[in-house]
Amino acid sequence: MENKSIESLINENFVYAKVLDFFGVEFYESRNKTLKEVCAEHNLSSEQLSAVLENSRSERAMDFLALRKCPVELVIAYLKHSHQVFIKDALPFLLKTVNRLNGGTTSVLKEDLKMILPMFVEDFIKHIYEEEDKFFAYILDLDSYLTEPNSRNPLLDRDDFSIQEFALHHHDSDDEMAGIRGITNSYSLVDLQDVQLKVILQELKAFDDKLQVHARIENDILFPKAMELEKRAKALFRTKVIQN
Template sequence: MKTTPLHSSLQELIERDYTFARSLFYLGIPFEKRLGDALGEVLADYGISIEKFNRMVSESNAESFPGPAFFKRFKVDAIIEYLKHAHYLYIKEKIPFISKLIQELPDTDKRTHDLKLVFPYVIEDFIKHIYHEEDSLFYYVLKLHAASISPFNESVMLEVMNKYSIHRMFAHHQEDDDEMKGIRELTNNYATEDISDIHLKLIYKELQAFEKELFIHACIENEVLFPKALELEAKVAKYVAESLKEY
């Protein structure tokens, strides 16, 4: 585990690696108010050991997001469990961090004003999308999965299948894939070349990293979950049709 130099200021550390800010935030340290202070002094003020801080930094840097190929060997229930956990992290950790950064950004020009104005609406729509996805797509796919491995009530399953359609959900999902389009356009693709303010630069870096995660997340759904769900739907539809013929 790499040791972070205690004499470095928080600003120096964040400029070297923006993920340091996230680690400080998760430890409850308002880093934006202590940018000029040395790490050792700040940690001492909050009663946090350098070992604990280094562990947090190491865990943050070790975060990896497997691509679609990794999930092709898993069944849909395991894939959905991973996707739901990702949703949880978005809502409980990543979005609150970025939201706090943007809330505390001084409203100094049109760029910062528009970002502070637009971001809450983007996130509100995104969270609604998450809950809708879990209540419809994930719900239906798990119903199909259960029906494919154990006995089920044909009439109940037929009713569920008449209500939902994987093809329709897939088409709708592709239309809604680019949640960050407005933010990306507003920030000029997160370009930081002309930005000297570390606070705004950090926001752009975090937004860019978040969009990358969302892209991988969408690829897992589009390239793995939906194809597997289509196969399941066809399989269960065949079971239902054959069962109903017997009556």
């Protein structure tokens, strides 16, 4: 493996690009060098790279059925952690790699990605923070109202907020990657030689796959739990009003 070129290693497994980036190696500038040469230049060992690669391979999403059994605060904690992984790991690497694209036979696609990806990232991060600040916070307040006797009823503070309406809007905006999928022909690598584009398209596909799992957790686990909490909170509020 040490005598293979960086480009050939990345063609075998695109995750190597992110592993090299983790160690400060700009893979697209070292594509023709061997792994042994790159390790010598950056004072690395192939064992270090292999360890990080194996760790990347071993990362698995939490089992869906197990997550369904978790209380709502743990589901939200899991989703918030996923948000941070998106914001601090996946998206910065994609932006960095796209920004360093140069011309070539696929220059139209490169220019499209340079224009569209930053806009997508800005909108995506805005969506994440809005979701956390409004939706997640509301659910946690509902949970506190039902479990802590002296907590304030969030229904009084947010009488204009509806989980059902938020869920309908969320379903409408689930496919956030549709535009990028369109310009990349669903991340097709057919007839593609540029190693940077290969890495970007495979990273985009991996990110898209994670987003679809993320959306399924929100739609099939979080929303039903949240609507049940809201229903119980309204019933408790009516009971307290009658008692008073």
